[in-house]
Amino acid sequence: xxxxxxxxxxxxxxxxxxxxxxxxxxxxxxxxxxxxxxxxxxxxxxxxxxxxxxxxxxxxxxxxxxxxxxxxxxxxxxxxxxxxxxxxxxxxxxxxxxxxxxxxxxxxxxxxxxxxxxxxxxxxxxxxxxxxxxxxxxxxxxxxxxxxxxxxxxxxxxxxxxxxxxxxxxxxxxxxxxxxxxxxxxxxxxxxxxxxxxxxxxxxxxxxxxxxxxxxxxxxxxxxxxxxxxxxxxxxxxxxxxxxxxxxxxxxxxxxxxxxxxxxxxxxxxxxxxxxxxxxxxxxxxxxxxxxxxxxxxxxxxxxxxxxxxxxxxxxxxxxxxxxxxxx
Amino acid sequence: xxxxxxxxxxxxxxxxxxxxxxxxxxxxxxxxxxxxxxxxxxxxxxxxxxxxxxxxxxxxxxxxxxxxxxxxxxxxxxxxxxxxxxxxxxxxxxxxxxxxxxxxxxxxxxxxxxxxxxxxxxxxxxxxxxxxxxxxxxxxxxxxxxxxxxxxxxxxxxxxxxxxxxxxxxxxxxxxxxxxxxxxxxxxxxxxxxxxxxxxxxxxxxxxxxxxxxxxxxxxxxxxxxxxxxxxxxxxxxxxxxxxxxxxxxxxxxxxxxxxxxxxxxxxxxxxxxxxxxxxxxxxxxxxxxxxxxxxxxxxxxxxxxxxxxxxxxxxxxxxxxxxxxxx
Numbered sequence: 001x002x003x004x005x006x007x008x009x010x011x012x013x014x015x016x017x018x019x020x021x022x023x024x025x026x027x028x029x030x031x032x033x034x035x036x037x038x039x040x041x042x043x044x045x046x047x048x049x050x051x052x053x054x055x056x057x058x059x060x061x062x063x064x065x066x067x068x069x070x071x072x073x074x075x076x077x078x079x080x081x082x083x084x085x086x087x088x089x090x091x092x093x094x095x096x097x098x099x100x101x102x103x104x105x106x107x108x109x110x111x112x113x114x115x116x117x118x119x120x121x122x123x124x125x126x127x128x129x130x131x132x133x134x135x136x137x138x139x140x141x142x143x144x145x146x147x148x149x150x151x152x153x154x155x156x157x158x159x160x161x162x163x164x165x166x167x168x169x170x171x172x173x174x175x176x177x178x179x180x181x182x183x184x185x186x187x188x189x190x191x192x193x194x195x196x197x198x199x200x201x202x203x204x205x206x207x208x209x210x211x212x213x214x215x216x217x218x219x220x221x222x223x224x225x226x227x228x229x230x231x232x233x234x235x236x237x238x239x240x241x242x243x244x245x246x247x248x249x250x251x252x253x254x255x256x257x258x259x260x261x262x263x264x265x266x267x268x269x270x271x272x273x274x275x276x277x278x279x280x281x282x283x284x285x286x287x288x289x290x291x292x293x294x295x296x297x298x299x300x301x302x303x304x305x306x307x308x309x310x311x312x313x314x315x316x317x318x319x320x321x322x323x324x325x326x327x328x
Numbered sequence: 329x330x331x332x333x334x335x336x337x338x339x340x341x342x343x344x345x346x347x348x349x350x351x352x353x354x355x356x357x358x359x360x361x362x363x364x365x366x367x368x369x370x371x372x373x374x375x376x377x378x379x380x381x382x383x384x385x386x387x388x389x390x391x392x393x394x395x396x397x398x399x400x401x402x403x404x405x406x407x408x409x410x411x412x413x414x415x416x417x418x419x420x421x422x423x424x425x426x427x428x429x430x431x432x433x434x435x436x437x438x439x440x441x442x443x444x445x446x447x448x449x450x451x452x453x454x455x456x457x458x459x460x461x462x463x464x465x466x467x468x469x470x471x472x473x474x475x476x477x478x479x480x481x482x483x484x485x486x487x488x489x490x491x492x493x494x495x496x497x498x499x500x501x502x503x504x505x506x507x508x509x510x511x512x513x514x515x516x517x518x519x520x521x522x523x524x525x526x527x528x529x530x531x532x533x534x535x536x537x538x539x540x541x542x543x544x545x546x547x548x549x550x551x552x553x554x555x556x557x558x559x560x561x562x563x564x565x566x567x568x569x570x571x572x573x574x575x576x577x578x579x580x581x582x583x584x585x586x587x588x589x590x591x592x593x594x595x596x597x598x599x600x601x602x603x604x605x606x607x608x609x610x611x612x613x614x615x616x617x618x619x620x621x622x623x624x625x626x627x628x629x630x631x632x633x634x635x636x637x638x639x640x641x642x643x644x645x646x647x648x649x650x651x652x653x654x655x656x
Contacts, residue, residue, distance in 0.1 A: 049396050058407050063386075068377050068643045075653055079386050083411035085655060259645045271648055310640040315396045317587045320599055325403055327413060 022182045026201070026210040029179035030095065030172050030255070030305060037166065040149045044167025046142075046313045047160060052135045054125035056081055057325025061118070061164065065093035067310055070259030071171060076267035081126035082328070088233065089267045094308070095255045097169045098213035104249045104265050106219060107239045111165035116157055129157040134323055136160070141316030173256055173305030181302070189302050196299025199292055204284050214254035214303055221248050222265070225285035230266045258301045273297050350510045354529070354538040357507035358423065358500050358583070358633060365494065371473045372495025374641045375488060380463045382453035384409055385653025389446070389492065393421035395638055398587030399499060404595035409454030410656070416561065417595040422636070423583045425497045426541030432577045432593050434547060435567045439493035444485055457485040462651055464488070469644030501584055501633030509630070517630050524627025527620055532612050542582035542631055549576050550593070553613035558594045586629045601625050 047053065048061045064078040064086075065071050071094035073079075077086040088104055096102065102114035118124040119132050136142040136155050143155065150159045178197070180188035189197070200206055209215045219236050222228045228247065236248035249265055262268070263275040276296050280286045288296070375381065376389045392406040393399050399422035401407075405414040416432055424430065430442035446452040447460050464470040464483050471483065478487045506525070508516035517525070528534055537543045547564050550556045556575065564576035577593055590596070591603040604624050608614045616624070 051394070051397070051401075056407065057403055058391075058401065066379070068641055069379070070645070073379075073386065074646065075385055075655065079384065079655060083655075261646060270646075270652065307642045312638040312640045313396055314635045317398070318402065318589060318598075324598065327403065327407060327411075 030174040044163035072260045080124040084123045099216035115161040115164040138321040176305035178302040196295035208251045215251040219248045357510045358502040372491035383455045400588045408452040412451045427544035443489040443492040466649040504633035506630040524623035536579045543579040547576045
């Protein structure tokens with residue numbers, strides 16, 4: 001009797017340990033950083049929603065990285081100044097801090113460097129850094145906020161992009177069903193979702209889509225085992241000019257992927273199931289059964305986390321000295 | 329000694345009574361209505377920020393009635409589908425429930441009727457009511473929200489515009505300095521602001537700009553004492569086809585006026601002081617001194633109230649059945 005009891009206890013102990021120990025998984029739960037400079041985040045939030053950073057006074061960071069819709073615009077490519085259509089699908093700003101670099105081709109080393117790009121891109125916000133500074137410097141509330149945060153009377157582009165990046169670093173989506181499972185809650189995902197995750201690993205998706213972001217950690221060729229139809233977009237080659245970097249792109253994050261159709265740099269599909277099949281075909285050289293596909297899609301939907309709760313900012317009014325918006 | 333004391337008490341009593349009694353003023357404080365259907369307001373908020381109500385999937389009600397910037401876009405006229413420039417300055421949505429009708433020419437009798445206009449206007453959101461319904465009906469979360477609020481399985485334009493209008497009715501800006509003064513707080517406005525208010529009354533501005541909205545209660549000719557230069561925009565005539573309604577416009581609200589430059593239907597000035605002088609010249613036939621102008625402007629700035637605190641909505645994702653956005 002004594003022996004039997006001992007065996008039972010031992011089994012229970014083993015099961016509990018297995019359930020808790022997911023630290024070796026190649027995907028990690030999103031950590032929550034509560035140690036933020038709140039004044040800088042608030043300033044950055046205003047700037048993120050600030051249409052006067054664009055030439056027209058109409059477009060803001062949020063226009064293309066809409067925090068209502070998964071941090072992207074859910075368009076094939078973004079709409080810029082005078083309705084110019086961008087060359088590439090807009091990546092989500094959510095969890096973007098987990099990318100090894102920013103933009104599809106990684107041409108910005110971090111969020112701060114990224115933030116300066118669209119403001120001055122003639123096809124996007126179409127302003128200049130000089131004009132953006134002039135606008136903000138003309139508004140007393142901004143001058144005092146920048147002074148409080150950066151201690152200087154003169155606003156510069158380093159401060160602007162630093163504040164925006166600091167806000168963007170708060171845009172993480174923790175507590176997804178999958179993260180809860182990673183943290184030990186066995187019931188957080190269904191058996192179908194678990195099968196999907198096992199397939200995601202065994203088929204090889206996880207080789208690139210791993211880490212906290214479930215992607216974002218490397219550049220990979222689109223068309224590993226079979227040439228991908230889009231040959232116009234050269235990807236990483238545009239940055240390095242190395243022949244071997246043609247068609248290489250930063251692996252996109254799969255966090256909140258169900259919220260951010262259409263998919264891929266060229267937005268070639270709106271359907272997550274089709275996107276999974278395209279990946280299998282061009283990257284892994286495998287054909288998934290309908291059931292396998294459904295299970296992987298079910299898993300991917302467990303990656304949707306808590307969306308950032310944002311109090312919509314109230315922006316200070318322009319003054320007589322504020323450069324006027326130019327819609328042309 | 330007894331008599332003197334009596335006199336003193338009597339004076340104090342009189343002063344207190346005078347301070348409290350501002351119920352006869354022609355402007356009234358913004359009432360706060362806490363009796364709202366929260367589920368309907370939440371649904372309406374989502375729809376207000378919903379870019380998929382536009383053909384392009386890029387423009388929402390908030391694009392032109394931006395709640396970050398006084399409920400307007402602060403452009404001469406709004407930017408619509410394919411960057412079309414609208415014919416008239418976008419009025420603020422803040423406190424719009426206090427208007428006798430909507431649009432500059434009053435062609436919509438209320439907020440509900442107004443809300444359907446821009447969705448289907450080819451120069452604005454460029455969708456159709458049919459397409460907007462199809463989009464929402466394809467998204468299960470919307471179907472269940474509409475069902476919860478309206479009790480029907482089928483979404484229609486009446487429900488859509490009713491929900492948007494219900495949200496818009498919550499967009500009021502109470503507790504401005506001037507409202508606090510109206511409610512009896514003598515120190516809520518400065519002596520300059522009080523002089524400005526007295527001028528606002530004695531010069532005659534208040535004849536049209538009165539009521540809760542400090543405007544919005546009548547149609548008036550722009551150019552009462554002198555023809556106004558813009559003769560292209562016919563105003564109320566477009567609705568009534570009555571010759572006497574040419575150049576008549578709904579009197580705009582002066583609430584939060586410092587937040588919503590440029591001014592007038594034709595955005596002819598960005599400067600509030602100049603706007604006041606134009607009004608004096610064309611509507612009242614008077615020339616204000618620099619000091620009078622400054623005092624009136626100081627008063628107008630006391631009309632800025634508490635801006636609505638909005639938690640930015642998270643919108644449900646599209647499905648395979650959702651009509652795709654069309655940027656062309």
